[in-house]
Amino acid sequence: MTDHQSPSLTFTDFGAADAAAFLAPPQPGDDKYSRGVLGVMTGSSSFPGAALLGVEGATRTGVGMVRYLGPGRATRMVLQRRPEVVTADGRVQAWLIGSGMAAEGRDPSVTAALIEVLSHGHPVVVDAGALDLLEHATGPVVITPHAGELLTLLSSHGISTSRADITADAEHWAALTAQLLGVTVLLKGHLTHVVGAAQAGNSADRALGPAVRVTAPTTELATAGSGDVLAGILGALVATHHEELDADDDGNGGVLARLAATAATLHGLAGERASGGGPIVALDIAHALPATIAALRAR
Numbered sequence: 602m603t604d605h606q607s608p609s610l611t612f613t614d615f616g617a618a619d620a621a622a623f624l625a626p627p628q629p630g631d632d633k634y635s636r637g638v639l640g641v642m643t644g645s646s647s648f649p650g651a652a653l654l655g656v657e658g659a660t661r662t663g664v665g666m667v668r669y670l671g672p673g674r675a676t677r678m679v680l681q682r683r684p685e686v687v688t689a690d691g692r693v694q695a696w697l698i699g700s701g702m703a704a705e706g707r708d709p710s711v712t713a714a715l716i717e718v719l720s721h722g723h724p725v726v727v728d729a730g731a732l733d734l735l736e737h738a739t740g741p742v743v744i745t746p747h748a749g750e751l752l753t754l755l756s757s758h759g760i761s762t763s764r765a766d767i768t769a770d771a772e773h774w775a776a777l778t779a780q781l782l783g784v785t786v787l788l789k790g791h792l793t794h795v796v797g798a799a800q801a802g803n804s805a806d807r808a809l810g811p812a813v814r815v816t817a818p819t820t821e822l823a824t825a826g827s828g829d830v831l832a833g834i835l836g837a838l839v840a841t842h843h844e845e846l847d848a849d850d851d852g853n854g855g856v857l858a859r860l861a862a863t864a865a866t867l868h869g870l871a872g873e874r875a876s877g878g879g880p881i882v883a884l885d886i887a888h889a890l891p892a893t894i895a896a897l898r899a900r
């Protein structure tokens with residue numbers, strides 16, 4: 602446990618019925634732009650695969666278009682597998698950044714590009730190697746750390762804890778982080794905890810939003826790249842719900858938190874479907890998404 606006070610929140614379970622509310626098909630009047638375009642800035646020479654995993658997660662969740670902007674090798678991998686992806690810069694409704702990057706040793710030009718994305722005011726899903734740049738965000742942010750990444754983020758704010766403590770008391774640390782930073786937090790694990798937060802205000806008086814818990818239906822999700830797929834799923838959901846996010850005037854990150862919990866639910870159910878009781882690789886989760894979404898829509 603810890604000396605740091607966290608707001609007292611009651612976490613409720615979020616499940617398939619809750620997620621289904623965010624998985625409607627496109628409307629007859631929609632086109633690719635009205636559905637929403639997701640900008641993706643992920644991957645590096647060390648982790649090019651994470652770029653592909655996030656893009657697969659996003660495209661299989663359903664999104665108008667993905668614009669991928671990343672290093673040459675990752676771009677080639679993405680295009681080889683997903684020719685639908687556009688690699689030219691342009692307008693987007695939301696961003697996914699940081700998967701497959703490491704803050705330490707990041708190229709200064711990449712850091713500058715990430716900061717520019719964060720400063721545009723669009724909703725941003727911030728994963729892994731961009732979590733050190735949150736102070737540059739001007740729009741709604743949802744972060745997707747695992748316990749180790751949350752530990753690094755908290756220690757950069759002078760908060761000392763341990764990975765074991767975070768895992769043992771995930772509700773506390775997710776809530777504390779949301780309150781401290783004014784971002785919606787999705788803390789990954791067998792139980793994934795999500796807390797919405799207002800951007801406005803300071804940590805003493807910040808409004809916190811829904812606090813929900815998603816229980817993974819299979820432990821096979823614990824495999825390399827699984828979190829990169831989750832980040833892609835969430836990116837697509839944020840891009841396709843940009844209008845609801847704009848209209849979310851509760852000011853407590855409520856829509857963003859529910860989208861995050863929907864992503865975790867979908868990720869878990871797709872992993873379970875792909876597994877059928879056996880082992881999976883991360884791409885299997887992405888490939889099981891369309892059938893999983895169809896089943897949720899049919900409920």
Ligand SMILES: NC(=O)C1=CN([C@@H]2O[C@H](COP(=O)(O)OP(=O)(O)OC[C@H]3O[C@@H](n4cnc5c(N)ncnc54)[C@H](OP(=O)(O)O)[C@@H]3O)[C@@H](O)[C@H]2O)[C@@H](O)CC1
Pocket residue numbers: 647648649650651652699700701702703729730747749750825826827828829
């Ligand atoms: N295909 C891809 O492109 C993929 C890309 N990925 C991308 O990689 C990036 C880094 O993400 P990550 O979560 O792996 O690293 P990170 O948070 O720095 O934690 C490191 C911690 O792990 C530990 N550790 C390491 N080895 C260990 C061992 N054998 N047994 C036990 N512990 C071990 C290590 O401990 P240490 O060795 O220091 O004692 C340290 O504490 C990120 O950008 C992600 O998106 C991934 O998604 C995977 C697929």
Ligand SMILES: Nc1ncnc2c1ncn2[C@@H]1O[C@H](COP(=O)(O)OP(=O)(O)O)[C@@H](O)[C@H]1O
Pocket residue numbers: 747789790791792793817819820821822823824825826827828829830831868
């Ligand atoms: N024991 C577990 N049971 C179920 N799901 C898990 C378990 N461990 C991790 N996960 C899920 O697997 C994913 C792992 O993400 P992450 O740690 O970022 O891995 P990577 O960086 O390799 O993608 C997360 O969605 C997390 O919730």
